[in-house]
Amino acid sequence: MASLTFQTFLSPPFLTSPSSFTKLRHQHLLPCPSIRASSSSQLNPKVVVTRERGKNAKLVNALEKYGIHCLEFPLIEHAQGPDLDKLPSTLIDTKFDWIIITSPEAGLVFLDAWRAAGSPHVKVGVVGAGTATVFEDVVQLSNCLEVAFAPSKATAKVLASELPRHGDKKCRVLYPASVKASSEIEDGLSSRGFDVTRLNTYTTVAVQHVDPLLLEKAIAAPVIAVASPSAVRWVDSIIDALKAHDHIHKVVPS
Incomplete structure (x- = not known):
């Protein structure tokens, strides 16, 4: 069956003249053309997992151990931000005391830019253990x-x-972030005297195409697991869109 497309979920335009670095990010950041069922979704799913495609495996595997079948139904995906191409040159041109990374996606984007910049020596601060895992292999090799x-x-x-600051010398911080991230980090660091450079390197957008049969399975499942405010907003938006397109009676129990 053809995918159901909602014009309200169109992703932002990408750069029209991508640099070699942007091409490196092409596979990682460009949206998937549509949502398709995971292998476990052939059974009646009990839990719908909604993170970006390829990032649900840990939860799916944990639930499968208890006989709980999952449906992978990504609600969001990542797209490049307006400052993405500036990241490699910024790393080349400026020496930073700290690189602040607050999500696994920000870490993946940063690593690509870091390699494109020639792998300069950097000191990274992470928000938590989950984000730190993105760097494990690199730390072992470099x-x-x-x-x-x-x-x-x-x-x-x-x-x-x-975040540690050594003495009274000027302390430079690079903060590669999501477009949608708040200003809490740069405001907090600036108030302590840090010189913060924020680059909006990626953003989060709603998926654009939904298979109606897959959507029907997702709505019928008793549990949906969402991992971000964007995913929660997407659930509300797609239900409204279905109502507007007179499809609600086909997929949502009255």
Whole structure:
């Protein structure tokens, strides 16, 4: 069956003249053409997992051990941000005391830029253990990247209040972030005297195409697991769109 497309979910335009670095990010950031069922979704799913495609495996595998079948139904995907192409040149041109990474996706984007910049020596601060795992393989293979800080509590506010600063010298911080991230980190660090450069390197958008049969399975499942405010907003939006297109009676129990 053809995919059901909602014009309200069109993703933002991408750069029209991509650099070699943008091409490196092409596979990772461009949206998938449509949502398709995971292998376990052939059974009646009990839980719908909604993170980006390829990032649900840990939860799916854990639930499968208990005989709980899942449907992979991504609600969001990542797209490149307006500052993506600036990241490699910024790493080349400026020496930073800290690189602040607050999500696995921000870490993946940063690593591509870091390699494109020639793998300069950097010291990274992460918001928590989950984000730190993105750097594990690189840290083992290279002495040019050091994960040197994580706050006592995995929040932006605590990170901004606890990031070490040595003496009175100017301390430069690079913060590659999502377009949708708040200003809490740069505001908190700036208030402590840090010189913060924020680059909006990626953003989160709703998926554009939905298979109606897959959607029917998702709505029939008793549990849906969402991992971000964007995913929650998407659920509300697609139900409204279905109502507007007179499809609600086909997929949503009255």
